[in-house]
Amino acid sequence: MDEIAAYQRADYRVEIVALAVPEAVSQLGILDRYLRLAEQGRARYVSRDNHDACAAALVDTLRIVEAGHRADSVFVVRRADGAAFETVYANALGPERQWRRPAGAADAVLAERRRPWGARETGLFRRQLAEADRRLAGPGLPEDWGLAVRRDAERTAAWAEPVRRTAQPRQEAPGVDYHRLSAEEHRLIFDELSVPSLGRITPQERPVAVYVMGQPGAGKTRAARMVRRALRDPAHIKGDDFKVFHPDYFQLLREEPRTASARIRADYRAWQAQTERYVRDRRGDVVIEITPSSAGAFHAGAALYQQAGYRVELVVLAVRAADSRQGTAARYAEASRLDAPVRFTTAAGHNLHYAVLPEAVTLAEQLSAVDSVLGPVVKRSCRDGAEVVHDACMEHLSVDVRASLRLFAFYLANGTIDVELLNGFDYRSTVFHSGSSLEQVFAIYSNVLQVDADGMVLNDGDAQYRVAQWIRACCDPSYQAKPPFEAWETELHL
Structure with missing residues (x-):
């Protein structure tokens, strides 16, 4: 503070630029610099106590600066792609030496440190940390020098745990990505986006869950709309609604529309399961659009509603494969014409769900997983590929x-x-x-x-x-x- 005061007395304009960096990144920067200088025989060691004290002092200093009007302007920036910086907070004194906006530089630094990382940030951090571990074990580093900072590498990883993404395997190179959200970000999105999207849930003495089942492009959304009108303020649940909650989804649609859904599947399916449980706990009617990936998964989901005392009904859409394939293509073409990001359904993905559909209905009937089934279903014989029509228990009007x-x-x-x-x-x-x-x-x-x-x-x-x-x-x-x-x-x- 004394140095700032000296410049002000000399009639200088004083500006402060604070670099908001997560503790994991700054700790890794210290380790990287230590290893780089150690390779030149002149290592510079910064203790973890010193690192933590400086990180805390930055926040305290910004509060004092803004409270005492000790600078003409204050900026908080964060690292962006490459060598650029991005401003996350800016404030300046007006003609009457009052801040133009409420003081908040310290809070901006803390918010940036706690901000959940994206996939690119997590991937870069993981690669840099792995490289630091490799250099720590290298023969060119004296053993006692390596021992001095080995625990700092573990501490760096621990700092990152609350904000980094979770690695998940993939078939394509490089064999891993970081689109799985951290536990905190996943929970926050469920609380702030998924639950409010349900609207009002009306508890029912005898609640009903209606599954609207069909392969991609079969017209489930339109059928679900008609079913909803027959129920009492039902919740409407479909997987596509949860995909858009993921912060990476639209970018993935632009970059890799064929695999966008698969790369965020762990998160959006977990949100759907949590949302269904939320509705069940409140005993509200619910309409669920479903494209079954396996007969067993559908049976397990329906069983949860039966165990909760629901009447479970299944509406099956009997649509030819050619028609539903055309439906997916038309949806993609229309969205592309409007320059809107849209998911792409591959032929293999469509055919997988088309084949599972009759299996799921058959298992539901055999194991009494549902109380009623409405709609004829086209089945394929596993032996010769011939198609046969099965009329699935269509009930009369009451x-x-x-x-x-x-x-x-x-x-x-x-x-x-x-x-x-x-x-x-x-x-x-x-x-x-x-x-x-x-x-x-x-x-x-x-x-x-x-x-x-x-x-x-x-x-x-x-x-x-x-x-x-x-x-x-x-x-x-x-x-x-x-x-x-x-x-x-x-x-x-x-």
């Missing part, structure tokens, strides 16, 4: 739903749908005048109708009232339905 439909049709034809709202309107000539009007009436009723897991209708009155509102608007142009109709209520499903 008695309560059939009764509601029958009574709705009776009231509609009798002119007695919501007699209070439609009093004075003989709407039958309007509704039955064309097939389109009648089609719309039944579409609204069936879209709004809700049915519980046991097939009991929950809101027949609401469904009839929405139909009555639509009819009233057709007969009375001055009438405004409240609330206005949403697209899902009037959608005509194919």
